[in-house]
Amino acid sequence: MLSELHGISITRYLLLILFLCACNPLKTQRGKIDDYKKVNIISSTGDTIRDNSYEIYISKSDTSRKMLRYYWENGQLQAESYFQNGKKVGKWSTYFDNGALASEGNFVGDEKNGEFRVYHNNGKLSVIEHYTNGIKSNDWHFYDTLGKEIKVEHYKK
Structure with a gap:
């Protein structure tokens, strides 16, 4: 559906992208989840947005x-x-709704x-790309x- 992207409304998705575009440059590669703290998303009215469909974390040692x-x-x-500056960087992973790995790969500068590895929902490898x-x-x-x-x-190449 055009009004949603992976189950997230376009408005919320755009708010997330705007937030991430305002971020400072990423200085090191990703860390463990323990190295990050969860942050609240604040609406334009000053209210905390409560949505269990996503979470944003900021590094404890490098904001x-x-x-x-x-x-x-x-x-x-x-x-x-x-x-990094609103662009995709580092390892990206996606999962099926049963928790199995769906895909994984690396981004540099968006x-x-x-x-990249893509998996069937039974866990078997589907494609190695x-x-x-950014070019195949x-x-x-x-x-x-x-x-x-x-x-x-x-x-x-």
């Missing part, structure tokens, strides 16, 4: 580092992501870089739901 976690309606983690500065590169391997390789595509 320029931001982490965002989205949750499924059942409480399972849906995605964990990191930002672009996919390196290997490669990117160089190298061999991409595709697998069926049983884990058998079914296709390879090659992309030039």
Whole structure:
């Protein structure tokens, strides 16, 4: 549905992006959750926004580092992501509503870089992708739901 993105209303999503765009540069790579503190989101009226579908964390040792976690309606983690100046950076992971890993990969300056892995909802590998500065590169391997390789595509850098 156009009015929602991964179960989050477009308005809330835009508020989150605006908040993250105002962040200072990320000076180090992501840390453990213990290195972050959860922050409240304040509306334009000064009220705390209470929404269990996402959480924002700021590094305890470096307030320029931001982490965002989205949750499924059942409480399972849906995605964990990191930002620098409102751009995607570091390891990004997504999960199915049963808690199984759905995808993982690395962003640099808002672009996919390196290997990305996508999984079927049964936990078997679906695709191994490669990117160089956001552009498809190298061999991409595709697998069926049983884990058998079914296709390879090659992309030039």
